[in-house]
Amino acid sequence: MAHWLQILVLGLLLGGVYAMMASGLTLLFGVMRVVNLAHAAFILIASYMTYALFEGLTLDPMISLFVTMPLMFGLGVGLYLLLFPRLEESPRYVEMTVLLTFGLALIVEGLLTFTFTGTFRSVRPEYASTSIMIGDLFVPTSQLYASLISFALLILLWVFLRFTKTGTAIRATMQNRAAAQIVGVNVRRISALSFGLGMSLAGAAGSLLSFMFPFFPARHWQWIALLLALIVLGGMGSIKGAVIGALLLAVASAFVTDLVGPTWSPITFYLTLFLILMVRPQGLFGAKVRL
Amino acid sequence: MAVVEEREGLLGESPFRKPGTRSRRVTLIVALGLVLFFPLIAIPLFDSYAYVLQVGMLMLMWIAMSSSWNIIGGFAGYISLGHGVFFAIGGYAAGLALAHWGISPFLFLPFAGLAAMAVGFLAGLITLRTRGPAFIVATIAMLFLFLLWFDNWEFIGASSGLDLPFLQFPVQWLKVPFYYAMALCAIGAVYLAYRVAHSKFGLGLRAISQDETKAEVAGINTRWYKVWAFALSAFFIGVAGAIYGYSLTHLRPLTFFAIAVAARMVLMAIIGGRGTVAGPVVGAILIIGVNEFAVRQFGESELNIVFTGLILVLALLFFPQGIVGSLRKSGRLPAFLDWD
Numbered sequence: 001m002a003h004w005l006q007i008l009v010l011g012l013l014l015g016g017v018y019a020m021m022a023s024g025l026t027l028l029f030g031v032m033r034v035v036n037l038a039h040a041a042f043i044l045i046a047s048y049m050t051y052a053l054f055e056g057l058t059l060d061p062m063i064s065l066f067v068t069m070p071l072m073f074g075l076g077v078g079l080y081l082l083l084f085p086r087l088e089e090s091p092r093y094v095e096m097t098v099l100l101t102f103g104l105a106l107i108v109e110g111l112l113t114f115t116f117t118g119t120f121r122s123v124r125p126e127y128a129s130t131s132i133m134i135g136d137l138f139v140p141t142s143q144l145y146a147s148l149i150s151f152a153l154l155i156l157l158w159v160f161l162r163f164t165k166t167g168t169a170i171r172a173t174m175q176n177r178a179a180a181q182i183v184g185v186n187v188r189r190i191s192a193l194s195f196g197l198g199m200s201l202a203g204a205a206g207s208l209l210s211f212m213f214p215f216f217p218a219r220h221w222q223w224i225a226l227l228l229a230l231i232v233l234g235g236m237g238s239i240k241g242a243v244i245g246a247l248l249l250a251v252a253s254a255f256v257t258d259l260v261g262p263t264w265s266p267i268t269f270y271l272t273l274f275l276i277l278m279v280r281p282q283g284l285f286g287a288k289v290r291l
Numbered sequence: 292m293a294v295v296e297e298r299e300g301l302l303g304e305s306p307f308r309k310p311g312t313r314s315r316r317v318t319l320i321v322a323l324g325l326v327l328f329f330p331l332i333a334i335p336l337f338d339s340y341a342y343v344l345q346v347g348m349l350m351l352m353w354i355a356m357s358s359s360w361n362i363i364g365g366f367a368g369y370i371s372l373g374h375g376v377f378f379a380i381g382g383y384a385a386g387l388a389l390a391h392w393g394i395s396p397f398l399f400l401p402f403a404g405l406a407a408m409a410v411g412f413l414a415g416l417i418t419l420r421t422r423g424p425a426f427i428v429a430t431i432a433m434l435f436l437f438l439l440w441f442d443n444w445e446f447i448g449a450s451s452g453l454d455l456p457f458l459q460f461p462v463q464w465l466k467v468p469f470y471y472a473m474a475l476c477a478i479g480a481v482y483l484a485y486r487v488a489h490s491k492f493g494l495g496l497r498a499i500s501q502d503e504t505k506a507e508v509a510g511i512n513t514r515w516y517k518v519w520a521f522a523l524s525a526f527f528i529g530v531a532g533a534i535y536g537y538s539l540t541h542l543r544p545l546t547f548f549a550i551a552v553a554a555r556m557v558l559m560a561i562i563g564g565r566g567t568v569a570g571p572v573v574g575a576i577l578i579i580g581v582n583e584f585a586v587r588q589f590g591e592s593e594l595n596i597v598f599t600g601l602i603l604v605l606a607l608l609f610f611p612q613g614i615v616g617s618l619r620k621s622g623r624l625p626a627f628l629d630w631d
Contacts, residue, residue, distance in 0.1 A: 087607070090611065103599075103607065104600065110596035110599075113596070114592065118593075273429075274432040277421050278420050
C-alpha cells in the first residue's frame with residue numbers, strides 16, 4: 001500500500017510540472033487556434049538558457065526563472081507578430097500553424113544542436129540530488145520545488161485570467177473571437193499577449209525541467225508528444241482540462257513505469273493521444289471545438 | 292487522349308489538343324533517358340563516381356517518396372507527418388527476408404511495398420477517422436508508437452539495429468544496382484501519381500480536399516477514397532525503404548523513423564507544389580541539390596536541419612502553393628511541367 005502511495009505522490013509531483021507546460025500550450029490553442037508543435041522546443045531554449053546561466057554565473061535555476069520568463073515572453077510576442085497575422089487569411093489556418101510551428105521546431109532544434117552540441121546536459125544545483133522523507137514517503141527535493149513553483153504559477157495564471165480586465169478579454173477571445181472583437185477587444189493585441197504568456201510559461205517550464213531531467217536538443221519531440229497527449233485528453237483550449245489531464249497521465253505513466261519498466265512509460269502518452277483523437281477528437285473536457 | 296492524337300495526325304493543329312503535348316513528350320523522353328543512362332554518362336564526367344551515383348539514388352528516392360506522399364497529402368489534402376512508418380516497414384520487411392530467409396531485397400521489392408501498403412491500409416482505417424490538425428497530430432502519434440515498438444522489439448534487433456550481408460558485387464560498381472532499383476521505384480511512383488491525378492479516383496480526392504462534406508453529398512465514398520489514397524501512398528515509400536535499407540546494410544529504427552525524414556517528404560511536396568504531379572519531383576531535385584551543394588561547401592552540420600525548417604517556414608508564409616502551383620496561378624507554368 002505504501003508502495004502505491006509512493007508512486008501516486010511521485011506521479012502527482014511530476015503532474016504539477018506537466019500541468020504548467022500543458023497550460024501554456026493549451027492557452028495558445030484556445031486563444032489563437034495555434035497548435036504549437038514548437039512548444040517543447042521553446043521549453044528547451046529556456047532549459048539551455050538556464051544551463052548557460054548556471055554554468056556561467058552559478059545562478060540558481062529557480063532564480064533564472066526571472067530571466068527566462070520575460071525573455072520568452074518577448075520572443076513569443078515577437079514571433080507572433082512576425083509570423084501569424086500573415087497566415088490568418090489562409091483557408092486552412094490551423095493546419096498551416098501546425099506546419100509552420102513544425103518548421104520552427106526544426107529551426108530551434110538545429111540551432112540548439114549547433115550551439116550546445118547533441119550531448120546530454122543537466123543543471124545540478126545542490127537540491128537536484130537530495131530528498132526528504134515525509135513519514136514513509138520519499139520525495140526528491142527537486143521535484144517538490146518544481147511542483148510547488150508550477151502550482152504557484154498556475155494559481156497566478158488563474159487569478160490573472162479570472163480577475164483582471166486583460167484576463168477577461170483573453171477568456172472572451174477564447175470563447176468567441178468574433179464576438180470579443182465586436183465588444184471592443186483588440187483581438188490581435190490579446191493574441192500577441194497570450195502568445196507571450198504561453199511562451200513565458202514554457203520559459204518557466206524549461207528552467208524547472210533543467211534540473212529534473214537531463215536534456216539534449218532532439219529531446220523536444222518526446223516532450224511535445226507528451227504535451228499534446230495531455231491537452232488532447234483535457235480538451236484543447238481548456239486550461240482546467242489540461243491540468244486534470246496532466247495529473248491523470250503523469251500518475252498513469254508512473255504506474256506503467258513501475259509495472260512494465262521505464263522504456264514503456266512513454267506509451268501511456270502516445271497511446272492516449274492516439275486513442276482520444278480516434279474516439280473523441282474534441283477531448284474529454286473541452287467544448288466542441290472543431291479541431 | 293488517344294482520339295485527340297489521331298485527329299492531330301489528320302488535321303494538324305487540333306482545337307481540342309491541350310497545348311504543349313509535344314514539349315511534354317520531349318521532356319518525358321529526355322528525363323527517362325537521362326535517368327536510365329546517367330550511370331553511363333557519369334563514368335567519364337565525374338571522378339567520384341560512387342558519390343555521384345549515391346546522390347542520384349537519393350534524388351530518385353526522394354522523388355519517389357514525396358510523389359507518393361502527395362497522393363494523400365496533396366491530392367486529398369490530408370497532411371501526414373507519419374509516413375516514416377512505411378519507409379521503415381519496407382526497409383525492415385526486405386531486411387528480415389534477407390537476414391532470415393536469404394531472399395535478395397531486389398526480388399522482394401514488390402512484397403516490401405505490399406507490406407507497407409497493408410500497414411498503410413490499416414493505419415488509414417484508424418487515423419482517417421480524424422481530419423485537419425487532429426489528423427496531423429494522430430499521424431505523429433502513430434510514428435512515435437511504431438518507433439517505440441521497433442526500438443524494443445528484440446526480433447528485429449531493437450534499437451541497436453539489424454545487420455545485413457553485403458551485396459556481392461564489384462566494389463567499383465556497387466552503387467549501380469541500387470541506382471537502377473531506385474530509378475524503377477521513382478518512375479513507378481511518379482507514374483502512379485500521374486495515373487491517380489488523371490482518374491476518377493483522383494478527381495474524388497481533389498473534391499475531398501476542397502470540401503469533404505460536399506464531396507460526400509455528391510456521392511463520393513469519402514472514407515474508402517481516403518483509406519485507399521493512404522494505402523497507395525505507402526506502397527512506393529515501402530519499396531524505397533527496402534532499397535535504401537539494403538544500401539546501408541545496417542537497419543536502425545531511427546534511420547527510418549526520424550521525424551526529419553517525414554518532414555522532408557512534406558517539405559519537398561510543398562516547395563514543388565502540393566497536389567500537382569510535377570511539384571514533388573521539382574521539390575525533391577531542388578532540395579537534394581541544394582542540400583548536397585551545402586554539404587560539399589560547408590560540410591555536414593546541424594545547420595542543415597535549420598535550413599530545412601527555415602525553407603518550410605518561408606514557403607508557408609510567402610509561397611504556400613509551391614513552385615508549380617504559383618506558376619500555374621500566374622499562367623506562366625511552362626508546358627513541360629504541366630502534368631495535371
